[in-house]
Amino acid sequence: MAILSFRVSNYALNINMTGQQRYTGRDNFTGIPAEYAPHVKAYAAKNYYVDDIDRAFANGWLTAEEHQDTLDLKTESDPQFRPSTLNE
Structure with missing residues (x-):
């Protein structure tokens, strides 16, 4: 299956910034296709601040493993x- 970049960025946004999706099926979400997960984590690592990723974890949108995988x-x-x- 081809990995579509627009889906990667949308999944990353929805998981890490808005909490409207999850990597895996939990919290009444179906989860994203498994083959997208590494690409979404890499996108989030490259484009989002640590505090954004930490907030997603604190809100329960990421598991501890997903959080650490992204930070790594x-x-x-x-x-x-x-x-x-x-102002400094």
Whole structure:
């Protein structure tokens, strides 16, 4: 099955930012196709801040394993922490 990039980004948004989907079937969600999970985690690691991923975990949208898998994929060039908005 071909992995479609628009689905990867939509799944990542819906899982990590809005909680409208889950990686696996739980919480009355059917889960995304299993073959998309590694791509969605990589997308989230590359495009979302650590606090976004942490919030998804805190809200129960990610399991501990999904949370750690995503954080493990982060590199130094990926967004880490949201820049401070305080006047310095």
